[in-house]
Amino acid sequence: MKGELLYEGKAKKVFVVEGDEKSLVLSYKNDATAFNGKKKASFIGKGKYNNLITAKIFDYLHSKGIATHFQKSLNETEQLVTKTAIIPVEVVVRNVAAGSITKRLGMKEKTVFSPALVELFYKDDDLGDPLINDEHARILANVDPFELEQMKEAARAINEHLLAFFETVNLQLADFKLEFGKDVEGNLLLADEISPDTCRLWDMETGEKMDKDVFREDIGDLIETYDAILQRLEAVK
Secondary structure (H helix, E strand, C coil): CEEEEEEECCCEEEEEECCEEEEEEEEECCEEEECCCCEEEECCCHHHHHHHHHHHHHHHHHHCCCCECEEEECCCCEEEEECCEECCEEEEEEEECCCHHHHHCCCCCCCEEEEEEEEEEECCHHHCCCEECHHHHHHHHCCCHHHHHHHHHHHHHHHHHHHHHHHCCCEEEEEEEEEEEECCCCCEEEECCCCCCCEEEEECCCCCECCCHHHHCCCCCHHHHHHHHHHHHHCCC
């Protein structure tokens, strides 16, 4: 099934699917990066956790009517997805202030946003994925206003579903990043991954950070943290 390597990014390898031009295989790597690739490390087993956690979350979103590129897990580190042309705009949803926004706007960590704050970032590593507005998105990413509003509406809906989902496993969803793409028919689909790499998750009782911040800030064991997340999600019926 898996054919030649099409692309390799910081966290995943993308392979063509022999005999199926509409699908791809995503292979999750064991690499971890932070601060736009300035901090790097590799952790045995990380790819497995990103793959399995993403599969759990995407299956849940499917049950709520969210259209995504995810089709199925193939093994512990690989999944079959619908081929999409990725829109180079990252949509970040913030329920509480954390990370870059606290430095950028001088906000105190854990400041609550109600309703949730939606931000756009131009997906360009060389530029450091800068914050952009709707007009920038139109010019830089060729996204028309209707598509951009679709992305924002989908992000808000996904946020509501994920807030409830993570609450069932005693986790607070502080913020998360989404990417969208269009399939060969032009349909807008949620793409990439949703995992502790792309979400900030805090234990609702202790406030403990349970995401890639343990690597960013050197405050814990990344694999133990990701394993704890997967165990909680696997307990959800």
